[in-house]
Amino acid sequence: MTGISIGWLARRRACKAAAGRAYAGLMKAALAPDFYLTGDVADTFEGRAGMVMIHAALALRRIRGISGKEAARLAAALNTRVLDGFDAAYREQGVGDSSIARKVRKLAEAYYGMGLALTAALDETNFEARKSALEAVLARNAVTESSRAAGLAAWLCTLADGLDAQQDSEILAGNLDWQTGAKVR
Numbered sequence: 001m002t003g004i005s006i007g008w009l010a011r012r013r014a015c016k017a018a019a020g021r022a023y024a025g026l027m028k029a030a031l032a033p034d035f036y037l038t039g040d041v042a043d044t045f046e047g048r049a050g051m052v053m054i055h056a057a058l059a060l061r062r063i064r065g066i067s068g069k070e071a072a073r074l075a076a077a078l079n080t081r082v083l084d085g086f087d088a089a090y091r092e093q094g095v096g097d098s099s100i101a102r103k104v105r106k107l108a109e110a111y112y113g114m115g116l117a118l119t120a121a122l123d124e125t126n127f128e129a130r131k132s133a134l135e136a137v138l139a140r141n142a143v144t145e146s147s148r149a150a151g152l153a154a155w156l157c158t159l160a161d162g163l164d165a166q167q168d169s170e171i172l173a174g175n176l177d178w179q180t181g182a183k184v185r
Contacts, residue, residue: 019077021174029178057115
């Protein structure tokens with residue numbers, strides 16, 4: 001019985017560590033100054049939250065493309081980290097306990113909705129259809145101005161392709177390569 005519980009504990013720790021690495025990487029990529037300095041994304045709480053949502057959706061899409069319990073646990077742990085991050089961001093802004101649950105719930109609904117829409121758009125097989133669908137998602141969710149949506153959508157396609165090309169073992173370790181997107185910006 002002890003061997004089973006030790007194995008379970010080791011898997012849990014490994015998953016938590018992988019989720020931490022994945023979260024740190026996606027936050028670094030989502031909050032990179034390039035998006036905001038170029039004006040592609042508004043340098044506001046909403047703009048930054050939108051970029052976190054996009055990066056999380058890309059990460060979760062890739063993780064969920066891997067079969068097995070380890071991937072499912074990592075996806076759940078990463079989701080938790082992202083939502084906890086939104087909660088912490090509101091608290092840092094001084095949002096009171098009485099309204100924080102409502103604000104986080106509203107942001108979580110937007111997060112899940114945008115994640116589903118981005119995933120559906122990225123699953124398009126034709127590049128132009130994929131890019132067009134991404135432009136619509138970005139504009140509809142006010143992540144960027146419609147005049148800048150095409151460039152951001154093309155960048156997302158490149159970034160998603162880069163993540164798709166990574167080895168499953170690297171993804172499961174939480175080592176998502178966000179540099180592919182940096183190379184085309």
